[in-house]
Amino acid sequence: MREWSFVIVAAGKGRRFGGPPKQFEKLGEMPLWEWSARTALKLKADGVDQIVLVVPPGMESSMEAGTARIRSRIDLVMVPGGERRRDSVLNGLKAARGKRVMIHDSARPFVSPMLCRRLVGEAVERGSAVPLLPVTDALKHAEQGVIDASVPREGLLATQTPQAFPSEEIQRVLEETPGHFSDEAEAWLVSGRDLGWTRGDPLNFKITFPEDMELAHRVLRGSSVERTGFGFDVHRLSPGIPLVLGGLVIPFPLGLCGHSDGDLLCHAVADAVLGAAHLPDIGNLFPASEGRFRDIRSLDILKEAVEMAREKGFTVSSVNVVVNAQVPRLAPMADEIRKNLTDVLFAERPGTVSLTFKSGEWTGDVGNGEAMRCWAVARLVTEGDPWHVHPDETPDA
Numbered sequence: 070m071r072e073w074s075f076v077i078v079a080a081g082k083g084r085r086f087g088g089p090p091k092q093f094e095k096l097g098e099m100p101l102w103e104w105s106a107r108t109a110l111k112l113k114a115d116g117v118d119q120i121v122l123v124v125p126p127g128m129e130s131s132m133e134a135g136t137a138r139i140r141s142r143i144d145l146v147m148v149p150g151g152e153r154r155r156d157s158v159l160n161g162l163k164a165a166r167g168k169r170v171m172i173h174d175s176a177r178p179f180v181s182p183m184l185c186r187r188l189v190g191e192a193v194e195r196g197s198a199v200p201l202l203p204v205t206d207a208l209k210h211a212e213q214g215v216i217d218a219s220v221p222r223e224g225l226l227a228t229q230t231p232q233a234f235p236s237e238e239i240q241r242v243l244e245e246t247p248g249h250f251s252d253e254a255e256a257w258l259v260s261g262r263d264l265g266w267t268r269g270d271p272l273n274f275k276i277t278f279p280e281d282m283e284l285a286h287r288v289l290r291g292s293s294v295e296r297t298g299f300g301f302d303v304h305r306l307s308p309g310i311p312l313v314l315g316g317l318v319i320p321f322p323l324g325l326c327g328h329s330d331g332d333l334l335c336h337a338v339a340d341a342v343l344g345a346a347h348l349p350d351i352g353n354l355f356p357a358s359e360g361r362f363r364d365i366r367s368l369d370i371l372k373e374a375v376e377m378a379r380e381k382g383f384t385v386s387s388v389n390v391v392v393n394a395q396v397p398r399l400a401p402m403a404d405e406i407r408k409n410l411t412d413v414l415f416a417e418r419p420g421t422v423s424l425t426f427k428s429g430e431w432t433g434d435v436g437n438g439e440a441m442r443c444w445a446v447a448r449l450v451t452e453g454d455p456w457h458v459h460p461d462e463t464p465d466a
Contacts, residue, residue, distance in 0.1 A: 080150020
């Protein structure tokens with residue numbers, strides 16, 4: 070049942086962080102808040118069908134473009150935060166349409182889908198759930214910078230987010246329970262309600278100080294995954310067919326035969342991307358036996374291949390392409406073709422396209438102007454997703 074809203078609280082001022090609000094700091098290729106949103110996307114099969122993003126007042130309009138790629142895949146609502154955390158959370162809850170809600174701090178970018186699934190299961194059974202970790206460090210108390218006592222750690226548990234509750238009930242608790250609360254679970258307990266819990270995740274740490282951001286960057290560097298894919302295609306040249314390469318229509322009396330527009334350059338690059346992501350090739354994904362793919366733009370096939378790889382957690386980092394053609398002379402078109410490829414391959418992160426044209430040296434079918442061949446190598450990397458090496462996640466999760 071689609072009954073969960075995922076509320077991301079990203080309305081803080083970042084006073085302890087020292088500088089601009091930390092939720093908009095870049096971690097890898099994404100701002101902190103987007104890491105949490107991408108976790109929510111992975112929970113669609115578990116009932117999450119709405120993201121509520123609570124942002125600093127006045128920033129809703131300026132963030133429209135930055136949230137577009139998330140909004141294209143799930144219902145995302147932006148609401149302004151309030152003066153206190155309680156006010157911000159209440160604003161988010163009022164926009165949430167799910168029967169149940171997970172409330173998450175945007176400053177915890179590495180929350181895993183598996184942790185959220187454990188919370189969902191516990192909350193459904195117990196009515197609420199929070200992630201907890203045992204305190205393992207020795208604790209001290211200080212007054213005005215002077216350490217004056219040790220604090221026993223036995224029985225102490227550190228609380229993380231997300232925290233899961235029935236939407237209407239947690240809203241009522243926050244509206245009716247007096248006092249200052251560090252998190253929603255504290256208000257829930259003060260109101261006299263029982264609180265369910267599950268074991269938290271050490272990777273789900275909170276970024277509060279600049280040193281925490283440096284630690285997050287180290288986690289990304291240590292969990293990066295790279296894959297390389299190889300693609301190849303060959304097509305016959307025939308009269309009366311438009312010649313299309315890299316999405317560019319090239320004036321020439323001969324064109325490349327194919328079920329699509331015959332753009333063997335895009336075909337080779339698409340197969341390289343798909344191969345690196347361990348996905349089927351374009352012959353299986355866009356079979357010639359299906360009429361709906363007849364005359365499809367190969368640049369659109371490439372765009373779909375890139376999106377499929379992205380769904381698996383990968384983005385394209387670089388592409389190396391070699392086109393083997395005797396005619397026409399293609400070098401003058403290199404910049405336009407490179408731009409078309411760049412626009413599709415690197416819509417979300419910077420990357421490079423290496424493009425080389427080799428003649429057939431007047432030998433064989435290519436040298437005789439009867440065909441063209443293309444080879445492509447694509448390098449894919451994870452988006453800095455630590456769950457690719459997380460003990461309770463797999464690369465395909």
